[in-house]
Amino acid sequence: MRRWLLHRTAQATVTLAIALLLIFFLMRLAPGDPLARLSEDRPLTPAQIEALRARFGLDRPVGAQFVSFVGGLAHGDLGTSIQYGRPVTALVSERIPATLLLGGTVLLLNFTVGVWLGVRQAVRRGGAADTTLTLLSLSAYATPSFWLGLVLAWLVGVKWHLLPAAGMEDPLLDPGAGWVAHAADVGRHLVLPALTLSIVSIAGTMRYQRSAMLEVLRLPYIVTAEAKGLPTRAVIWQHAWRNAFFPVLTLFGLWLPLLVTGSVFVESVFAWPGLGSLAVGAVGYRDYPLLMGTSLLAAAVVVTASLVSDLAYACLDPRVRFS
Amino acid sequence: MTVLLEPLRHAWRTPRGRAGALVLLVIATVVIFSPPFLPDPLAQPDPIGGASLAPSITHPFGTDQLSRDVLSRVAVGGRVSLVVAVIAVGLSLTLGALVGLVAGYWGGVVDAALMRVVDAALAVPRLFLLLLVLAMSERVPVWALVLLIGATGWFGTSRIVRAEVLRLREESYVRASEALGASPRRVIFRHLLPNTLGPLLVAATLGVGDVILLEAGLSFLGLGIQPPAPSWGGMILDAREVLVTAPWAGLFPGVAIVLTVLSANLIGDAVRDAVDPRGA
Numbered sequence: 001m002r003r004w005l006l007h008r009t010a011q012a013t014v015t016l017a018i019a020l021l022l023i024f025f026l027m028r029l030a031p032g033d034p035l036a037r038l039s040e041d042r043p044l045t046p047a048q049i050e051a052l053r054a055r056f057g058l059d060r061p062v063g064a065q066f067v068s069f070v071g072g073l074a075h076g077d078l079g080t081s082i083q084y085g086r087p088v089t090a091l092v093s094e095r096i097p098a099t100l101l102l103g104g105t106v107l108l109l110n111f112t113v114g115v116w117l118g119v120r121q122a123v124r125r126g127g128a129a130d131t132t133l134t135l136l137s138l139s140a141y142a143t144p145s146f147w148l149g150l151v152l153a154w155l156v157g158v159k160w161h162l163l164p165a166a167g168m169e170d171p172l173l174d175p176g177a178g179w180v181a182h183a184a185d186v187g188r189h190l191v192l193p194a195l196t197l198s199i200v201s202i203a204g205t206m207r208y209q210r211s212a213m214l215e216v217l218r219l220p221y222i223v224t225a226e227a228k229g230l231p232t233r234a235v236i237w238q239h240a241w242r243n244a245f246f247p248v249l250t251l252f253g254l255w256l257p258l259l260v261t262g263s264v265f266v267e268s269v270f271a272w273p274g275l276g277s278l279a280v281g282a283v284g285y286r287d288y289p290l291l292m293g294t295s296l297l298a299a300a301v302v303v304t305a306s307l308v309s310d311l312a313y314a315c316l317d318p319r320v321r322f323s
Numbered sequence: 324m325t326v327l328l329e330p331l332r333h334a335w336r337t338p339r340g341r342a343g344a345l346v347l348l349v350i351a352t353v354v355i356f357s358p359p360f361l362p363d364p365l366a367q368p369d370p371i372g373g374a375s376l377a378p379s380i381t382h383p384f385g386t387d388q389l390s391r392d393v394l395s396r397v398a399v400g401g402r403v404s405l406v407v408a409v410i411a412v413g414l415s416l417t418l419g420a421l422v423g424l425v426a427g428y429w430g431g432v433v434d435a436a437l438m439r440v441v442d443a444a445l446a447v448p449r450l451f452l453l454l455l456v457l458a459m460s461e462r463v464p465v466w467a468l469v470l471l472i473g474a475t476g477w478f479g480t481s482r483i484v485r486a487e488v489l490r491l492r493e494e495s496y497v498r499a500s501e502a503l504g505a506s507p508r509r510v511i512f513r514h515l516l517p518n519t520l521g522p523l524l525v526a527a528t529l530g531v532g533d534v535i536l537l538e539a540g541l542s543f544l545g546l547g548i549q550p551p552a553p554s555w556g557g558m559i560l561d562a563r564e565v566l567v568t569a570p571w572a573g574l575f576p577g578v579a580i581v582l583t584v585l586s587a588n589l590i591g592d593a594v595r596d597a598v599d600p601r602g603a
Contacts, residue, residue, distance in 0.1 A: 011442075018443030026455040135339075138592070142584035144536055146543050147559050147577035154566045257448040264450060265540060279451070283458040283544060291458055295451040302446045 005311070012307045019299040020073075024066055027288055056080075056289070078296070079289035083281065088293035091278065098168055099274030101186075102193055102267070103259060109198040110205045115248065117202075118209025119241055122217060133206070141203035145262045149196040149269035156192060164189050166271040193270040197262050204255045205248060212244040246317045253306025260298050326520045333597035334590055343589030350583050354401035361395035364553045375569035385571040387561060393572055396553035397579050403554055404583070407469050408534040414473025415530060416480055416523055423484025423519070424511055427492070438485070444478045450540065457546040468547060472534055480526045487519045521598040528591030532584040539580050555580050 035053055044052075053059050056079070057068055072079060078088035117137075121130045157165025164170065168189050173181065216222065217240055225235045260276075267276035275294055282290035334340030358364070373390035376382055384393035422441070426434040444452070452475045457463060463471070491497055497514050505513075535555075541547030542556030550557055555576040562573025 014439055015442040015446055018439055019446045022440075022443055022452075023447060023455060026452060027459065029456050138588055139581060139585050142532060142536075142581050142588055144539050144543070144556070144559070144577065144580050146540065147573070147580065150559065150563060150566060150573060151577065154570060158567055257445075261448045261450045261540075265543070268544075279454065280544060283454055283546065286458055288459060291455060295447060295455055298451050299443075299447045302448065306446075 001314070004314070008307060008310060012303050016300060016303050019303070020070070020296060021066075023292055023295050023299065024069060025062075027292055028062055052082075056082075078293040081282075081287055081290040083285040083287040083290065088289050091290065092275065092293055092297060095273060095275045095278050098272060099263060099267070099276065101190065102197065102263060102272060102274060105190060105194040106197045106201065106259060109194065110202050111248075113198075114202040114205030115209050115245070118206040118248075119213050119236065119244075121206065121210045122213030122244075123236055125214060137203035137206050140199045143200055144265070145196055145200045146265040146269050148200060149193070149266050152192050152196055153270065163191050165192060168273050189272075193266050193272050196270075197259070197266045201255065201258055201262055204251060204258065208251045209244065209248050212247040213240060216240045216244040246313055249316070250309050250313050252309040253302070256305045257298075257302050260301065326517055327524055330521060330524055330594045330597035334593035337593045337596070339589045340593030343586040343593070346582060346586040347590065350401065350579070350586070351405060354398050354405060357398050358395060358402065361398060362392040364391060364395040364399045365551050367391055375565060375572070377569075378571055384575045385569065387558070387572040388565045388569060393558075393575055396558055397555070397575050400548075400553040400555045400558060400576065401579055401583070403465070403548055403552070404535050404538060404580075407465065407472065407538050407548075408531045410469050411473040411476065411534050411538075412527055412530040414470070415476035416527055417477075418474070419477035419480025419526070420484050420516070420519065420523060422477065422481040424488055424515060426481065427485040427488025428507065428511055428515065430489075434485070437481070441478045441481055444475075449475050449537065453537075453541060454544075454546070457541065462549045463546070465548065468538070468541075472537060476530060476534065480523070480530075483522050483526060484519050487522055488515050491515055491518055525591060525595045525598050528587060528594050532587040532591070535580065535584050535587070 035049055035056070035058060050059075057065055060068075069079070076089055078092070080086065081088050081091055084091055117133060121133050124130050153165035156162050168186055169182070170185050170189075173185050222235060222240055225239045226232075230239075263274065264276035264279055266272065267274045268280040271277065275297065279291060279294040281287070282294065335344060362368075367389045369390050371390075373386055374388050376386040376390075378385040382392050382394065384397060387393055387396070422437055426437040453471060456471060460467075491514070497510060500510055500514055538547050539554070539556030539559070542554040543560045545557075545560065548554035548557055550561075558576040559573050562569070562576075566573055
C-alpha cells in the first residue's frame with residue numbers, strides 16, 4: 001500500500017512537471033513573442049514595448065526564460081500580470097474562494113442529486129422514467145454552458161426578476177448589514193451559475209452511477225438480500241449502493257476538467273469573480289503571465305483530484321489495495 | 324469493413340441510434356443544401372429598419388441587430404461547424420491511433436515516455452491548451468483552427484488504442500504471426516489496427532459532439548471562427564448584447580448546437596453499446 005501510494009504520488013508529480021513544460025512552450029508557439037501584438041490595442045511606442053520586453057525577460061533566450069519561470073515558481077512567484085500590474089499569485093488567490101464556492105456547490109449537487117437520479121434509473125431500468133432521464137441528461141450534456149447561462153440569465157434574471165443575473169454580491173447592499181444578510185445575498189447570486197454548471201455536468205455522474213448500480217444489482221448477494229425479505233429501500237441503499245458508489249468516486253478525477261472548462265464560461269457569463277472569469281479576462285488582454293498561471297492551477301487541480309480520487313478509492317475498497 | 328459496419332448497423336437498429344442518425348441527417352442536409360436558397364448571411368440589407376425583427380415568413384428565425392437573416396447565418400455557421408468537427412476529429416483519431424499503436428507495440432521506454440506526455444496533456448483541460456495558443460496569435464484562419472483542435476484531441480484516443488493493442492499482443496494469432504516472421508508493419512496494420520477500429524469508431528462519433536461544443540465555446544470567446552463569418556458560438560456572442568430585445572438571435576444557434584451534439588452523442592452511445600456491450 002505504501003509503495004503504491006509513493007508510486008502514484010511520484011507519477012502525479014511527473015505529470016504536473018510535464019504539464020508545466022507543455023504550458024510554457026505552448027504559449028511560445030504563437031508567432032512572435034507574447035508582447036508582439038500589445039501595441040495593436042494600446043497606444044504604446046516601440047521603445048515602451050522594448051522596456052516591457054526587458055522587464056518580463058522576453059529579450060532572453062527561451063531556455064533562460066523557462067529556467068527563471070521555474071525558479072520563480074519554486075518561490076511561489078508566477079510573474080506579474082500585464083493587465084493588473086500585480087503579482088499573478090496574489091490575483092489568483094483572491095479569486096480562489098469564489099471559484100471554490102461555485103465548484104463546491106456544483107460538486108455537492110452532482111454527488112447528491114446526480115447520484116440519487118442514477119440509482120433511481122438503475123432500479124427502474126428500461127422504464128419510462130429511466131428513458132426520459134437518460135434523454136434529459138444527454139440533452140443537458142449537449143448544451144453549451146454559456147448558452148444555457150445566457151438563457152437562464154435572460155429569463156430568470158432579466159425577464160422575471162427572480163434572481164440576480166450577474167456578480168456575486170449586490171453593490172447596493174448596506175455594508176453594515178449582518179453576515180446573515182450578506183450570506184443570503186451571495187446565495188441568491190450563486191443560484192443561477194451553480195444551476196447552469198450543474199445541469200451541463202450532471203449527466204456524467206448520473207450515467208456512471210446508473211451503470212455501476214446495474215452491475216451490482218446483478219450480483220447474487222442482492223438476490224439473497226431480497227430473498228431474506230429485506231425492504232427494497234434497504235436492499236438498494238444499504239446493500240447495493242454502498243458498493244456501487246466507489247466507482248463513481250473515480251469518475252471525479254475524470255470529469256473535473258469538464259467542470260473547470262464549464263466554470264470558465266459560466267463565470268464569464270454571470271460575471272462571477274472567480275478564476276474562470278480571470279482567465280477569460282487574461283485572454284482578452286493577452287495577459288500571458290496570468291493565463292499561464294490560471295492554466296497551471298487548472299492542471300494542478302486536475303492532477304490532485306485524480307490522485308485524491310484514486311487514494312479515496314483504495315481506502316474505501318480493500319480489493320484495490322491488496323491487488 | 325465489417326468491423327465498422329456491424330456496430331453502425333446495430334446502432335441503427337436501436338431507437339436512440341436511429342433518432343440521432345435521422346436528426347443529424349436532417350441537420351446536415353439543411354446546412355449543406357439550403358444556403359443557396361437563403362439570403363446572404365453577411366448582407367445587412369437595412370441596419371436601421373430591418374434590425375432585430377421577430378421571426379416571420381420572410382425571416383423564419385428573425386434578424387439580428389445588424390438586420391442579417393438569422394436562419395441563413397445558422398445554416399452557414401452549421402456548415403462551418405460540421406466541417407471543422409469532422410476534419411478535426413479525423414485528425415485526432417489518426418494521431419491517437421498512431422501514438423497508441425506505437426506505444427502499445429514497442430512498449431518499454433517509448434511507451435512510458437509517450438504515456439507520461441499524454442497524462443500531462445490530459446491534465447491541462449483542452450480549452451486551456453487552446454487558449455494558450457490562440458490568445459497570443461493573430462486572427463486564426465479556419466484551417467489552423469482545425470489543426471489546433473485536432474492536435475489537442477488525440478490524447479484520450481491514444482490511451483484507448485494502446486490498451487487495446489496491449490491486450491491484442493497477447494492473443495495467440497498475433498504471437499503466431501510474429502513467430503512466423505511477420506514484420507512489425509504487417510503485424511500493426513494487418514492484425515492490430517483493424518481490431519482497434521471498433522473503439523476508434525466510438526471515439527469518432529462521441530468526438531464530433533465534443534468538438535462542436537469546443538469550437539462554439541472558442542467562437543463565443545472570440546477566438547474561434549472570426550467574424551463576420553457566421554458561427555454558432557459567434558452568433559451567441561453577438562446576441563448577448565440584444566438578449567432582451569431580440570432573443571431569437573441567440574436562441575436558434577443554441578438550439579442548433581444542442582440538437583446536433585445530442586444526435587451525434589446518441590449515435591455514439593448506440594455504437595458504444597454495440598462495440599462494448601458491458602456498459603449497457
